[in-house]
Amino acid sequence: MCIRDRADTKPIELRILEKQVKMFQFQKIYFTMLQHDTPIPVFPESAPALNPLNSQPYVLLVTGIVNAVPLKEHLGIFTKNIKHINYPDHYSFDALDMQHIIHDFNAIPGDNKCIIT
Numbered sequence: 001m002c003i004r005d006r007a008d009t010k011p012i013e014l015r016i017l018e019k020q021v022k023m024f025q026f027q028k029i030y031f032t033m034l035q036h037d038t039p040i041p042v043f044p045e046s047a048p049a050l051n052p053l054n055s056q057p058y059v060l061l062v063t064g065i066v067n068a069v070p071l072k073e074h075l076g077i078f079t080k081n082i083k084h085i086n087y088p089d090h091y092s093f094d095a096l097d098m099q100h101i102i103h104d105f106n107a108i109p110g111d112n113k114c115i116i117t
Contacts (some may be wrong), residue, residue: 036074039116056081058113060105064091075116083108 009031018029056079061072064087075082085104087097105115 034070036071039075039078039114041114055112058108058110059083060085060101060108060113060115062101062115062117063087064093065089 014031021029023029058081059075059079061068061075061082061084063071063084065071066089068084068086072082072084083104085101087093091097101115105113
């Protein structure tokens, strides 16, 4: 797997990657990109506003992806108060993990806080 910002990759680099992969004739390669947007609350009536002009909310970021850096950087636009719990890619969460997440969330001071996954 190659992780790279698709927007910064030149067409010639894509062709070189295609040749390096050495696919069979029946296989295809797809290049994708990811763009983060403003987080949308599950429960809007109780969610803090993630607005950089408002007071800085605390974010507990819980991830189970191969590269959480772009997401964490994107959230940095909205707040500098980020605690990141990083699990391995495609992690299967269990009850103990949930207890750990709840404990870390409750340890964050104040009410202006949220969990982002």
